[in-house]
Amino acid sequence: MSAYVEFQHVRKIYHTGEVEIVALQDVNFEIEKGEFCVIVGASGAGKTTILNILGGMDTLTSGSAKLDGTEISFLNKKQLTAYRRYDVGFVFQFYNLVQNLTALENVELAAQICRNPLNAAEVLEQVGLKDRMKNFPAQLSGGEQQRVAIARALAKNPKLLLCDEPTGALDYNTGKAVLKLLQDTCRNTGMTVVVITHNQALAAMADRIITVRNGMVEDMRLNEHIVDVADIEW
């Protein structure tokens, strides 16, 4: 029985004109179901590329990437879209809410295209925005917007929740709250959560820590001392 998420010898090369840029040289890691995983690395280390591949937004050059036993490395465009649609939930650094839709509608936007969506209102309630459902994004604070974003991702009932620097645009406390929400979600619903960040400090709260450098996995380890979000300082 292989792992829930599995990268084997993943290599990614970008071609820009005549220049070849090796984004990932040889990436190998695995993540177990229900784990809270943090992928950490400096800018340009290749963590965004890993996110793109894992999120079905980009293809890889060689190697193998699997989610729940499904090989995603060589899916075509349409299959990739379906993969994103049904299997992955995304949380962006800048929330990426549709400005023209209310909080609830933003969640519904994602929910309505899924097979087994969760109730949008309930999910919003879960993330603590019961009272702000009818508000437009412009009327919400950053943290609240990120919660809506998380709710939008969760409502899809995905196999994997991918978060790209979820706290990058938030202040310290709000960031913490968001992280707490993610951790709780993982704990309470058994959702596999992958957080991508450059912030080493966040690694402390993860079940599994994957460190990326120069397009290679420098280190992958299980965290033996899981720290609660509230106790993390950065």
Place this chain on the structure above:
Amino acid sequence: MIKMKMLQKTTFREIRGTFGRFFAILAIIALGVGFFTGVRITTPAMVHAVNTFLQGKQFYDYRLVSTLGWEEEDVEAFQQQEDVRYAEGANTADVLFLDEEENEIVLKVHSLPENINQIQLEEGRMPENAQECLIDAAYTELSIGDKISISEMNEEDTTESFKEKNFTIVGTAYTSYYLNYERGTTSIGTGNIDGYLYVLEESFDLEYYSEIFIRFNQDEEIYSEAYKEYMNQKLNFWENLTQEQAEKRYTRLVNDAETELQDGKEELSDKRKDGEKELADAKQELDDAEKELADGQTELDDAQKQLTDAKTELDDGEKELSDAKQELDDAEQELNDAKTELDNGNIELENARQQLEDSEQQLTEAKAQLDSGWEEWNTSQQQLQAGQQQLQVGQNQLDTAKQQLTQTKTELNAQEILLNQKQAEFAQQSEQLLAMWEYLPEEQKQAYQAGKAELESAQTQLETAKAQVSDGMQEIQAQQAELDQKKQELEAGLTALAEGKAKLEAGQAEYEAGLQQYEEGKEAYESALIEYNAGKKAYQDGLQEFEDGKKSYEEGLQEYQEGKQEYEDGLKDYQDGLAEYEDGEKKYQDGKKEYQDGLQEFEEKISDAEQEISDAEKEISEIEKPDTYVLDRETNIGYACFESDSEIVEQVAKVFPIFFILVAALVCMTTMSRMVEEQRTQIGTLKALGYSEISIMGKFTFYSGSAAVIGCILGYAVGTALFPQVIWMSYQLMYMPMNVEYLFDGKLALLSLGAALLCSVGTTWISCRYELAETSASLMRPKAPKAGKRVIFEYFPFFWNRLKFLHKVSIRNIFRYKGRFFMMVIGIGGCTALLLTGFGLKDSVAGFADVQYGEIQVADAEASLKSGMGTELPENLKTLLSEQTEEYIPLHQSSWDLVTKEKVKSMTVMMPFGEMNHYMNFRTPDGEELAFPEVNEAIISNSISERFGVNIGDEITLRNEDMQEMHVNVTGIFENHVYYYIFIQPETVKAQLNETPEYNTIYMNFPENADIYQNSAEIAKNEKITLVTLFQDSAKRLDKMMESLNYIVLLVIVCAAGLAFIVLYNLTNINITERIREIATIKVLGFFRKETSAYVLRENVTLTAIGIIAGLILGIFLHRFVMSQIIVDMVSFKVRILPMSFLYSIALTFLFNFMVNLFMEVKLEKINMAESLKSVD
């Protein structure tokens, strides 16, 4: 300077990077400018083209007409005026021609001009003699090489004004004098002029000009104010001048006539004197001749008498001579006969003598022969007797010998039998002996042998004897035969002897007879000889006598011939004299005749001359003082029509461009404000770096300004080149072919450039101003996205809750940006409105012919009758019509002028003789049935009502060619699209003018299923029918003419498409760039391709739908407006838009939308999802 360079660099990069946006501004400016300048330049370009043409052909300024006509002297007088460039006399006449098939054609004949109103030869060559002509190039029924002749039906004046009656067409031409298709009306034929004809001046047989054309020394543009002003100054002076000149001509005419009359009178009296003298001389001469002739006659009679006497004498002489001749001939004949007889007698005598001598000789010879015969006979007798005795002795000897032999023979036979017995015995013994031969003794054997030999010798002896007997026998027989022969010979000799004796006796008798005959002959001969000698003597006497007679005859003949010669000479003399006399008499008769003719002629001439003089006197007294008219260019139909026709485009030009300018401004505004928004950070940065606001603004200004300038140049070039050509093409159906040259209008170019810059730079400046007002710091902060907002629909839960979630999103988005919404609605609406107008234009223009001939003028055909028909059709035509048509109705159709306060316009007045219901439907434009008017009432076409402001209840004045006026009350206005029709009762004319209109037209309906071409051809064969027109053909022809409108419709469609594309593209483009993160996010969320594009483009479709609805409403009004501006003479269009056109307009707009969407989908596809990860910038 360096900073400017860097700024320029970013600007160029910006243009390259956002070329779609740059191009959108460029294109909308180009489209707007193109349409605006194109439509604007069309009228000036057309006027310019016509101006060039007219100036080139020296189009006239004044046409001077006098009721007395003009002379060369008048032309020269006008030419003397300082401001006159050309003055030229011309002749013209409306003439009914017949072509080679005897069809009537009404042509306006002009004399070929020299300088003014020059013609433009299209094909063929110029006429070179009085029998050649040029035909109207627009009149296609006749072509080069055809021959036409002036019809007998013309009035005498017309026929007489031409030297030639037959013309050959040698070329086709257009002329500045007839710019458009109208050729005017006339009082002859059908009333409609079919075309013009140009002939040489010398083809006319006139001493005067019917009009003089004046061209001033000016080249002002046609229709221009300057020209109008110039002409205004001339008018009074020229009116006076013309009148003066005409009066001069009048005085000249009267004086000349009087002088001429006086001269004529004098000449007459001189002539009369001369004539009388001449006649008297002739009379004298004739009398002398008569006397001479009488003398001659007497002389001749005498001569004749003498000759007759001589003739009688001669005849007697001749008779006598011929009798003598006869006698002589008879005598000669007789003599000859006698001579012959004598000669014959002589020969006979000689023969007789010869014969006698021969007979004597023969007789002598016969005597001798007889004597020898007797001697011979006696010898023969003795010989025979001796022979007879000898023979008897021989016979006896023979008989004895024979007896002996027979005896011997018998003996022999007995011996033989004995021998035979002995032989048989011996044979028996020998057999026995032979059997016992060996046993026999030798003697016996010898015995036998001796016996045997004895026997054998006996045998031999016997046989020898036998043979001797037989020989003897034979000898006897031979001697017997010899003896028999001799006996026979002897008998023959005896017979011959007897015969010889008989012969001899006969010869003796013959001889004696001959002797007797000889004696008789000798006697006869001698008597004949005597007779002969007597005849000979008589003959010689007769011969002598004959020769004497002959001599005297010859003398008589000589005498006669001399007399005859004399007579013939006399006769010849007489005949010569007679001939001479007859010639003299002939001459005399001729002279007499001549004299009488001369006398008569003299009397006639004198009386004619007297008549002429009195006519001339009368004529002079009747010459009226002249009326003159100074007619300017405005009275030329082509010139006047073109001015109003060309203004149509100008009218349209005022409306259309507003759209394009508006849309262009909106497009620039949205585009630039979006651009400025996008570049907020950059503006802030530049500002922070210390760039001035002006230089920052310069970047955007350059961006939009350069797009505007390029677009403006492009649009101006294409628009001004294309529009006049396309629109002129559609004008070609009414005007003569002419080329429209490219016309550059600097003012228009500047104006359009100004408008373009105002649209682009102006809007840019407004957009920039907002942003630049902010501080650098706030500029560098991302601008808060425009907040989401509830739209009004959300307050209607019933509606809102039923919407699909994504539709709600679209609706919110649509109403989020008001500017874009309006830009879209105006752009798309404009597109749809343009399309609808274009299609509607086609429906209205193309369809009017079908409506006219399918619903209003429902008769199948119209036949024109020859003039002079009266009000009764000939029987054969009636029969023909009842055979070939289902029904028919005779009408009178003629041109009358409708006289209103403002203008005079030619109308077609129809007077049916009967019920018109089956041939024409009279309905108001609203579809109500109209009753046919009563006497003194009229119903009129709606176009007359609309164009000349005539309404029900008005009294209108109609004027015919003879200036007679009729007044009728308008009781109805009916829908009619072709021609200005006025229907009245024929009785109205009778009541008001006391004239009965004659039949000149027949309307007819053919039976169903009939071959109408066949039937109409049959009818056209009738000699009273000049032409049969099928209305179906007219409809087709009109439709075909209107096909040129397709170009305009196409032009409109292309512009509309351009508008739609640019607006849709630009908006969608802005929308996408603005929402790129949102779209990327949606893609990350797992929206499929179609869902993504639907999410974005649904808004486009919705906006397009709204735009279409607005466009359809707008289009209906636009169409009405355009139609109201298009006025074509005699035609009123059916203002309508067919349902199909609505469908086409909607479908085409959606099609454009669909095409832009397809394009945009590709663009959406290219959006990278990584965009979603970027921060807001």
